[in-house]
Amino acid sequence: MPTPTDWLKYDRDHIWHPYAAVHSDAPLWAVVGAEGAEIELADGRRLIDGMASWWSVIHGYRHPVLDKALKAQVDRFAHVMFGGLTHEPAVRLAQRLLQIVPDSLHHAFFADSGSVAVEVALKMAIQCWDGRGQPQRKAFLTIRNGYHGDTFGAMSVCDPENGMHTLFQGFLPSQYFAPAPPLRNEPDDGSALEAFEQQLQRHGDEIAAVILEPIVQGAGGMRIYRPEYLREVAALCRRYDTLLILDEIATGFGRTGELFGCHHADVEPDIMCVGKALTGGYMTLAATLVSDEVATDICRSDAGALMHGPTFMANPLACSVALASIDLLLAQDWQARVQTMEQQISHGLAPCRDLPIVRDVRVIGSIGVVELTTNELPPGLQESLVAAGVWIRPFRNLVYIMPPYVIRDEQLPVLTGAIFAVLSNLQSTRGDNPP
Ligand code: PMP
Secondary structure (H helix, E strand, O other), rough: OOHHHHHHHHHHHHHHOOOOOOOOOOOOEEEEEEEEEEEEEOOEEEEEEEEEEHHHOOEEEEEEHHHHHHHHHHOOOOOOOOOOOHHHHHHHHHHHHHOOOOOOEEEEEEEHHHHHHHHHHHHHHHHHHHOOOOOOEEEEEEEOOOOOOOHHHHHHHHOOOOOOOOOOOOOOOOOOEEEEOOOOOOOOOOHHHHHHHHHHHHHHOOOOEEEOOOOOOOOOOEEEHHHHHHHHHHHHHHHOEEEEEEEEOOOOOOOOOOHHHHHHHHOOOOEEEOOOHHHHHOOEEHHHHHHHHHHHHHHHOOOOOOOOOOOOOOOOHHHHHHHHHHHHHOOHHHHHHHHHHHHHHHHHHHHHHHHHOOOEEEEEEEEEEEEOOOOOOOOOHHHHHHHOOEOOOOOOEEEOOOOOOOOOOOHHHHHHHHHHHHHHHHHHHHHHHOO
């Protein structure tokens, strides 16, 4: 029987990992189990999970309610095509989603990943303007430091500097960018919003929609900005008659302390993308939700229909587990839970503020971010965190956590404590060995 050492070797030789080189010598850990907020490694170590598998596993691993929903659907049918057929899991999930998102949204498109949900949103906006007799409106306005996925349309609206624009230049559609709004704890002189409005003034007749992540910009910098900015952006979209797409793929399902990021600002988008925690992180599924007005105008376009239809659209297993995950979330006082996590994370990360290597500590809902003064991650950081018993995957100069909501009160301080310990240790090692 192959041992974990054998798989690791095969993996190294043949399998790509996210944003990785083949034959990379970057550390890689073999997982043999996961339960609650813990990940079990092949060598027997159990790590406390600070990542919820990239924002998605909100109820933790092996949740009995989600396991049951998935098994029950396997016993009915795992998949049928969605062209010309439908099923109860898709219908019930659409009903539930449309009950909990802003009232402006009336129709659901089930996509197979977050990036695809963003592609669908972009297509919807372009087709909507085609239906409205303005087919020249094919560009998008967004803010810097955004992240919307790795497919081409999505990449084109990611931050032009920390995204992949240079690499794919000549192939990526070019879009309009406004400065990122100031962080919530920075002064706001209004210039970011002014620049945003200027883009609408200058290019409004080419712009199909504005797309942004509400309240927290995730992979483009883990930036928390003020609800007022989002409110003003939504008002400007109305004033300049353009559509508003909110990418709630990372912010949805309670993560920021409100059910969706847009609830912080009482903003109602024309199109909204959800994904990640939609299935409680059990499997891939995303959805693009759209207003009745936009949906109607899409169908007036030359195509007469929305031109997208993936093979695994509305996969019944994914829809069943998503419905169970949303019901599980809503059945508990999730907001109180996230607030408690916010307090614990703020308290646990506060000492990091005193470390010279730390530029900023920011917390919202169950997201905690430590931004370092360096441009890159100090070498060995990931290994040190694993050695400290936690699974935290920093990127660029950001060490951040977004644990499963089921993390226990005694586990959360282990995460924040490990960040502090590892960063302080780094500090003292640096002090001992000046560059
Ligand atoms: N939008 C946002 C805001 C995201 O954070 C992500 C994933 N990190 C995506 C879109 C893309 O989702 P996926 O990885 O499922 O394609």
